[in-house]
Amino acid sequence: MLSDESLRRLAFVANNTNIELRSMITLTYPAEYPTSGKVCKRHLERLLKGLKRLCGQDLAYLWFLEFQKRGAPHFHILLQVGLIPESCNPWRAWLSNRWYKIVKSGDDKHLLAGTRWENVRQAEGLRHYVVKYAAKTYQKLVPPDFQDVGRFWGNSKNLTVMPVLLEVVDEVAIREKLADWPYADAIEGAIPRVLFNAANWWGSTA
Numbered sequence: 001m002l003s004d005e006s007l008r009r010l011a012f013v014a015n016n017t018n019i020e021l022r023s024m025i026t027l028t029y030p031a032e033y034p035t036s037g038k039v040c041k042r043h044l045e046r047l048l049k050g051l052k053r054l055c056g057q058d059l060a061y062l063w064f065l066e067f068q069k070r071g072a073p074h075f076h077i078l079l080q081v082g083l084i085p086e087s088c089n090p091w092r093a094w095l096s097n098r099w100y101k102i103v104k105s106g107d108d109k110h111l112l113a114g115t116r117w118e119n120v121r122q123a124e125g126l127r128h129y130v131v132k133y134a135a136k137t138y139q140k141l142v143p144p145d146f147q148d149v150g151r152f153w154g155n156s157k158n159l160t161v162m163p164v165l166l167e168v169v170d171e172v173a174i175r176e177k178l179a180d181w182p183y184a185d186a187i188e189g190a191i192p193r194v195l196f197n198a199a200n201w202w203g204s205t206a
Helices: 004-016 037-055 085-102 108-113 125-135 171-177 198-202
Strands: 023-027 061-067 073-079 115-119 153-155
Touching (some): 004 061, 004 125, 023 037, 037 073, 037 085, 061 125, 073 125, 085 115
Antiparallel strands (some): 023 073, 023 115, 061 153
16 A cells, blocks of 8 residues: 555655656556556666656656556656657657557557656646645555555656755754744644654754
8 A cells, every 4th residue: 555654755755846847648558457566667667768768868757656447557757858849749659659569568559548748737737736646545546466566656866855945953943943833742842753854854853
């Protein structure tokens, strides 16, 4: 199962990355599909390597896994690159053919409809889409016959999360800043036990 903590982390990364996500790829399987997460992740890895060759090795992306009602896995990949009119059809054709060959489909209908690559319509559209995804549960239920699901989402190393503001403060200053924080501990004068993601910046949990 995908944990609530992992979902929160996904939403946090999507909303706080300094990379602008401009387009989204959807990858689906034909009538016959693998029931092993390890096999699916190998398919995804090969597709991502091809995307880097197509779009540049510094391509930033974020991907996540869902399950369709029929039990088949499918992937969404959010990319920092956007499609321009001159590249739309060739890149979409490349994607269809590449995924068709990677999964060894053999289904002509899947070749035509097994992938989708579309630009974001609004600047914050893809970030909102990820948060909406994080709120859905039915597409994250692992089918009974699916094994070794592994990670439900991941991102490229260069899709980083940057703090809005970074200050070095002492305990007194922290107490002053959080005095009116609505999520503060109910005990009078106490400071919240955990600040989300604080460990990444301070080396320990505040």
